[in-house]
Amino acid sequence: MSIGTAEGSGEAGRSLGTLLRAWRDRALLTQEQLADRAGVNARTIRRLEGDLVERPRAASLRLLADALGLDPREQDVLTAVARSQAVPAAEPDERDGDEPPEAIAPVPPRPRQLPVGVAGFAGRTGALEELDRHLDAGAGGTRICVVTGTAGVGKTSLALHWAHRARGRFEDGELYLNLQGFGPAGDAVDPREALGAFLEAMGVPPRRIPEEQAARAALYRTTLADKRVLVVLDNARDAEQVRWLLPGGPDCGVIVTSRRSLSGLITAEGAGLVTLDLLSRTESRDLLAHRLGRDRIEAAPAATDAIIDACARLPLALAIAAGRAVTSPVLPLDALAADLRRDGGDLGGLSTGDPATSLRLVLARSYDVLPGDVAGLFRLLAVHPGPDLTVAAAASLAGVDEARVSRLLAALLDAHLITEVTHGRYACHDLLRAFALELADGAAGTGEIGAADGAAKAGEIGTADGAVKAGEIGAAGAAGGAGEAAVRRAAADRVLDHYLHTAYEAALRLHVPAEWLLPPGPPAPGVRAESPAGHRQALAWFQAEHAVLAAVLRQAMADGRHAQAVRLVSALQFWLMRRGHRQEHLDCLRVALEAAARTGDQRARAATHRWLIPVTAERGESDQAYTHFRRALAYAREAGDLAEEAFSLFDIGLACVHGGRMEEALGHARAALEPLRAARLTVTEAYVLNLIAWCRCALGDHERALQAGEKAMAIATERGDESVRGHILDTLGMIRHHRGEHDDAIAHFRRALASCGALGHRYDEAEILLHLGDTLQAAGRTGQAAHTWRRSLAILVELGHPAADDVRARLPDHDLSPATPEPAFPE
Template sequence: MSDGRGTAHAGGRPSDGSALGSAPAADHGPENLEDHGLRVALLGPLQVWRGSTAIDVSSNRLRTMLAALALSASNTVTVEQLAFALWPDDPPAHQRRSVQTYVSRLRRVLGPAAIRTVRGGYRLDADPDDVDVLRFHRLLARAAASRGTRAERERLEEALALWRGAPFGGLPSSTLCGPKAVRLVEQRLSAVERWIDLGLAEGRHNELVAEVQELALRHPLREPLWERLLLTLGRCGRQAEALAMYERLRHRLADDLGVDPSPELQRRHLSLLADEERPATSPTPCMLPVAVAGFAGRDDACERMDRLFDGDTRICVVSGTAGVGKTALVLHWAHRARAHFPDGQLYVDLRGFGPSAAATSSHDALPALLTAMGVPPQAIPAETRARAALYRTVLAGKRMLVVLDDARDAEQVRRLLPGDAGCAVVVTSRQGLSSLVASEGAALLTLDVLTREEARDLLARRLGRERIATDPAATDEIIELCARLPLALAIVAGRAVARPLSPMAALAADLRRVRDDLGVLATKDSLTDMRAVLARSYDALPPDAARLFRLLAVHPGPDVGEAALASLAGLHAPQVSELLDTLLDAHLVGETVPSRFSFHELLRTYARGLARAGDTSAHRRAVLRTIEHYLHTTYRAALLLDPAAQLIAPDAPAAKVRPEHLRDRGQAQAWFRAERVVLFRVIRLAMAEGLHPHVVRLALAVTVWCDLEGDEQGKTALEILALEAAGRSGDHAARGRRQLHESGQARHTGR
């Protein structure tokens, strides 16, 4: 084995490992004048600094003692261990006294506080990260934890840059320069080989070939390095040179050791003879579909994708609700980023939520991808695992973009992920694909509906800025009726293009029917028909989650808390929480603020249509549970605000109604603040359902909150609603009318 001379790799380029030749490496250099700690370099001739000052340790035994202490920096080294390092073959008769003598001498060189006397021995007062051997080990561990990412290569380069020559160079210690040094050199060579593999995976064979050749010649009997040399030369198209190198090694092994090359080297030799390592001449695949014309907005999302793939990210999942423009964004970004993927761009429509029931399996997707990369159809294996292995092999060493569009779940995607760090993958899905985030380290980019400005820009690009400027109010109404959803806006824009003489106000008037019927946004193409697009997300739900989605239409909105959902659905809170997770993952509801949920108006219209077409009696029971939830919770909250308030106590809650248990005035105030808009809508819902006594009771309770907030407008509206309900309910609300009258008098007298 060689002397272990270093090969550092700063910025991916080879050097002689001089980073520690005159100063500590990386962020531990002497240029940091504020740092006066001790630094020790052992990966080469021993060097030591305190701050920016180099310290000369001339005595061989003192140098050996310092090395032994530095290898256990911040940990105790026993007297016996130090004695063995200093006198491995002939220890002195009084080794403790002799060790003490050398410790005293070393303190005079390093400083009196540099070595501490502790129970059982001595301890060097140095940060382990300031000892290059210990830092080397830490960086290798961090690289292993980052396996398969750009960070792994960067950490390996940082670790290898610490080497300046043979470890413990010049120390006359067999304990250090023996097995310890051999083990360190082996670790360095293994790190170098992994670094070469990462470079080859990134397609940098032309950059690596000179260095790999130098390393192999420096280590003439290390077969793994020679195998990498043959592979690198082959990929550079230098087959003849690679074959000559193999013969050189074969003769060396036979003459020096009397053995043949390893089976791995022999297989590499055969592949060279078959010319299998020569770079493929197949055309660069460019499978991206055409980008969406008139694409608007999403600048922040595009910039985030740029940042993700400029960093360590290899996989990005773009998720969001149906029609939010996931594919449009990804194709727009992918076309813009083509130059970053010179080896090609692959695309497959997985049809996870397509019009047909059957999604595209990875087994069926792989042949098209392999064929695009030049694999003959007859060479594509029949078995899925073998296809996936061939796919990863063909992608190895390339810088390609893989777009996996409309994935149903993570399992559909996994076999289509390259194993190579040089490739990037973008997955679009209506699901969050959280398992890809957890197990594959994928980044998650969730798209919301467009901002009003982005929606206006989309219409302007499709219709022309002059047309939308003729009636800004109608344009804004169209944007809101479309819930700022890109697909809905595109449908309306398409109709407007087909009717160039129709004013924006007429388009808006026609679109108002969308509040009750999604048929307004119907098209002849099931890929763009709004009801069909939303149905494909709904149809993928399990039955319990589908039921909760339908029942959400019962709630008057604009948002709903988890406790109210439990009453609405007649379920316990843990059940509702689990179903909400399913709906959130499918992007059929959104969490507007923590623990409050809603969906955009087109989803509300769709859910309302499902509820109307379903079990009307179940729908009616959910309405009653919802109203009673707010009736009982409001009554409790009002009494917490004003225990003397004159309220009408409600009857016992109906079955499966679970009012919220507010404990104090602060919780009551927070609840009213969150539910104010909802409460006014619930009162109107109760009026529409003919539940007039409930209206009166709710109005009285909410009036307590309005009094506290000084909300005269809200209080007046409640009084009008309650008086109307009291009038309709006859004798049942006589008490309510009286209390409303007293409440009105109290308001005028400033109670």
């Protein structure tokens, strides 16, 4: 029998037997070889090629089609020919003589299971290029790529966008399945069921699908062995769930999305990895523009930026916000932004009635699968003021050792509930922080977030009374109640003590005299304060923790921990001052002044007023400086604190120097010596003697200036105080300069410059360079002087210091642009 239905094909009008012989000859196979490859009796093949089987079985034809490597069009022709020549017949074919005949079924259509892609997909250019690279057809072997990232970051959207764009590469179709790895407990798709669904999609009759999971996996791999199919495994829980669903053929591609990194697939199967971060601000604006229209966005740029900030650049949150704006077209964007920011940024404004898109529910699915101790640490992250933290800080937060907290952080990192922003520093975006705070407060309702309603899990971090028990992280007790509140208070105390004690140790490593610092007192149980090894490490610690310390200070004030706030500023201020953070230095001192007033501690009040004396004087606010001096001196004497009395006199002396009142400065410095010596503050005595030397030099009393300076240097050398040595060398250089001993002056300035430069004292470097330039100019070395002044100017410009104008005034005949620092001065 023959047909003529294969339109436009060379097979039109040919019989089934003729087609099978032609395809077998093309494949260079004998009938016996084809029988072996297809698993069909050779006699059946002879009868089919002789057109002797009036009712061919569909299963036999499918096996032959696969064995002959027929393309989809040829499979359609085979089905049409077999269907047209089939007639009722009593005899079965030879291979299945004991089975009833089966109606001819068409070769199954190619599966096209991809869900609809996201309209207006924005950004992610780099991630799409990574997917292209990992799933490149020339890579060889089954190509697998894991797309991972935090909840709501757009993993599925990216995977589907790429898959729709790449459909032409996979001519045999696309398989898609949501594995529900982070759905309600127990809802994750069983690999056995997933395999059954995929096999049916590929045309395997249900009765041919084995019951055993391993057998299903083998049949699945066989079915896809010579096909070019894209498999999208969405929302996977772990590598084991995915492994059963990986095809084995070289031409298939697999995209797996998961909130976990699935490092096992990367290690064992060589999968590629694409990790999605939050959108950039530009990408966030593009997303909103696609949803709301660019005109509406551009008409309210400030409100758009506020919405982006409130949504933390998280794609799901931005989509929810856009959805609210779309459904309420008369809602002004600034009103929407204000609503999203309400109550300090809770998640209420980002809730929807859809469990798949309500942000709180989406985040909860990541939290619900965490082990108890990991969940406890996540909740405590809301206690840390941010913006990021180290392993050591996390250990203090949790009250456990660093080895244990490292494992907990690794688990949160794998779940993408935190990110590693730089090596060893961890953070979570604002919406995750808000979610953690809701959990800790018990504010999230049980009806919405299920297991993530704040219920304490077995083995969690923290104990109800705040104690850290040996060998355990403990249980927090009733969530949202007194037990959880006590856990948070204890964690907050540990965090503050961690930074307070570490800042104190770091200040000492910066050669700040211990007598200038307010000691922090004993740390809370469980605090793992750091101890920088030396000066360089201390500088690096302050630099790395700069933003965190500002946040810790704000949190201490908000929590009423005023005494600790004063002590934190006591340690932090020296780094701020030396690095030239002038405005932040002043802001911190004002916070400390307020905190000290609330403590009622007379010494703290004296110290905080005293700290403001030189700062206000440098700003030209001499009346303010004297007001702070008088109050500091009064509080010190009221408290009977000789040290604070001496420090106040020293600081007003420095203020007078800034104002050019050298006689007055000298009087205050000399007055400071008596209480200093009574309090046995020898290190500070060196600073005061240096001030006396500077004042006497300025007043023209060079001999007595030199005596005071040399005595100061002897004390500094005996005490091993490196910080004051640079200042004394600078003073001795000035004395030599005024005595006309230019070579000696230049030598002293260079030594002073080396000392202050090694300690990272940027402003002091600029001041010494200024003095050195003056001496070089006086010695007739005009070119070197100009170069030196330009180096000073470069530092002062960098610091934004008003003294830069004084340096520019010295350069009327030279290039006023700041110089690039050079390694050495020419002789």
